[in-house]
Amino acid sequence: MGKKNNNKVKEITPMAEDFAKWYTDVISKTELVDYSPVKGFMVIRPYGYAIWEHIQAAYDQRFKETGHKNMYFPLLIPESLLKKEAEHVEGFAPEVAWVTRGGNKELAEPLCIRPTSETIICSMYAKWLNSYRQLPFLYNQWCSVVRWEKTTRPFLRTSEFLWQEGHTLHETAEEAQEETMKMLNIYRDVAEHILALPVIVGQKSPKERFAGAAETYTMEALMHDGQALQSGTSHNLGQHFTKAFDITYLDRNNQQAYPYHTSWGVSTRLIGGIIMTHGDDNGLVLPPKVAPIQVVILPIAQHKEGVLDRAYALKKSLEENVRVELDDSDNSPGWKFNQWEMKGVPIRLEIGPRDIENNQCILARRDTGEKVSVSLDHINETIKNLLDEIQVNLLNNARKLRDEKTSTATNLEEFKKNIKENPGFIKAMWCGDQDCEDKIKEETGATLRCIPFEDEQETIGDGTCVFCGKHADKMAYFARAY
């Protein structure tokens, strides 16, 4: 029955030494996740799950404000349904888990655990939709999905993850395109203003499209190590699935018609993005809007008369407005500083006998490390303003870092040099040929992350493809990616 006491802050590998190790140190030492007994599957611990709850709440609110409703579809999909849309099955069949036995019997038809739910949802939409009066269908579900992965990393790539998948139907191609863009914008809005993740948005190349999509749009964030993280995708599925699943309705001209279709998703992967964008060698740095604990109060010399009482009164005065905890454990103040710093809590308040005498406390910011004395009068307002300031500061810092790690390349030599010397986004012209895209990947490890929209397009160099040198209409962002 012997076990080690792990009641102390452990060392985190410095980022510069080994970024991957830094990441796994941070996520396990801060108790965000743990490895489960099933290979490739993670346990999301309470501290990690609370972050997800804040992400969910932010997105869910915006989905509802834009008229979407939630629903729930079965976990299991019959093999025959998965196979109905040709590109889709080709894309997903290799990575699904199959249920072949239920209630002690072999099943007549294997059922796969949903890797995504387009097929089963379309089979029901075909049943539900009759008239143009019912359109649009604006529905979403929050659930877990399974994709059998060979190499996994908690939050970034796991065989099971939590996500939302929106599935909508529309009368016209224009409306479906509008929806696709609207959801991409909501994704970006929350990423930037709630998660403090600056993202590049744009179109995927045909090669990187969702299996069965007409067009896939993406938001791409850049991590501390210069690798990109695809952080959310919005697909215009055209009529690929609605035709394959025979979803028809009586249109305004009393004709049978196929509707236009979108789907869009973000997942627990975003938590990985937060960690790798804001974290530092001391551990997590959490944006206030998703931090499970926004303020931690540490009583100093807590055995002295009046200290704990005053600390609890402070907590009480704050807890209506912020998520606050008080650490009155018998660990040393130094241990507590490190512990809560590692946990990424945005603001730490220290309060001891002398502070109480002076009606003040010490306030430390996690993002800048600054420590100042603040009056206990108006402390609620002080905290509120500072949390807002930290939120903005994190986004600005991340933007700055991203910009520093974004370069341009006009030829392959330059491209290779940048990837090596300043890994990050490389903006380069691309002729649209998949062959060039493939070869860039082969030679540099970088993939085409996205083609920005018109308003963010620019011409790099003389406007010729970075690989083949032929004329190119578009600039694209390339990067090595998670």
Added chain:
Amino acid sequence: MGKKNNNKVKEITPMAEDFAKWYTDVISKTELVDYSPVKGFMVIRPYGYAIWEHIQAAYDQRFKETGHKNMYFPLLIPESLLKKEAEHVEGFAPEVAWVTRGGNKELAEPLCIRPTSETIICSMYAKWLNSYRQLPFLYNQWCSVVRWEKTTRPFLRTSEFLWQEGHTLHETAEEAQEETMKMLNIYRDVAEHILALPVIVGQKSPKERFAGAAETYTMEALMHDGQALQSGTSHNLGQHFTKAFDITYLDRNNQQAYPYHTSWGVSTRLIGGIIMTHGDDNGLVLPPKVAPIQVVILPIAQHKEGVLDRAYALKKSLEENVRVELDDSDNSPGWKFNQWEMKGVPIRLEIGPRDIENNQCILARRDTGEKVSVSLDHINETIKNLLDEIQVNLLNNARKLRDEKTSTATNLEEFKKNIKENPGFIKAMWCGDQDCEDKIKEETGATLRCIPFEDEQETIGDGTCVFCGKHADKMAYFARAY
């Protein structure tokens, strides 16, 4: 591509004619659920899912207020883990679904889809717990579970359902018992005051215990047809699992000890309970606190000038305080009345030209059918008070019905007569012998639903067992059940 237009209110089979048919008519015609392409699995449609979201919110708030945090464990459990606690595997193994293939390969060890998560959670708790300082562990997860069922009915018994499962660890047996009862009380509180479901609470007989529990407590509701619905259970698991999974910690005396353990769950089954408790021959009757739409506004003669404008202004004035919809479709008023009545919306407001002239509208209550004119001044307050009144009225009506359907029996003849003539709860003495329990079931179809706590115990007749006539310490509630 031909389809029928189903854009009209369809008939619902009267309850008295065929209760089971009434139920399936109601749930499909009101678009709460649909049958999926996978046998035994249901699709929860937006109108049904919104009810679940309100139930979730009510419970989740109370879990958090009592110190519980959410987390997420993997969907799949290795066979070897499921088998660690003997009674548990015996109880669940026959009804699980097995994943035997993943990513195009046969798995070395089959993985079952969680029927409940005690085993995988315990395997991690064993890793996480070291010291008494960490206790209690107060964690919960919201997820879906799979139990392969032969006969299924949407919400009541399906091969997949949504639920929450709380899993806690404590230093002492007393604390575990206290937690078990605390959660049972939270279950009851929400059932009664949010879902308007009056419930009987008490202990399960050893036969009806959760597989692996020391004690199981339950809340039991009574449906319109006199059948009981087990609506939530709270288990004191003692040290059965903590020993089987070798969960140990260093206690206050510096000794290795096994913690005490609880688990507790409620599920989408509660939605079935709401339907079968409050519904009537016209369809759903939803308690205001969980109704997706609390007020529906129907404009009368909506083509007349000013009507739609005024109706929209009314909606606007209400929507900050209540969940309100306006039906401006081109269906007839009569059709709309029936439609929204069927959907169980607590309050209907009709507003036409004459109402507008008189600064009033017509208000109809779904629970009583009453129709009155109300002033548009203070309409927010009128609605708020009335929603509260309806909420209470539904609980009172359900209590009255439950009491009418509750009888006592002192011998088997009487028991059989009651079951036949006034099906519902039968209060009867039970000696504690499983043989008597089994035979009562054989002869009457009724099962022992629960043994009420001391404060709700009473002596029926001369205090002898309703089956064997021997001395009995306890009164129990019996009923046929879903």
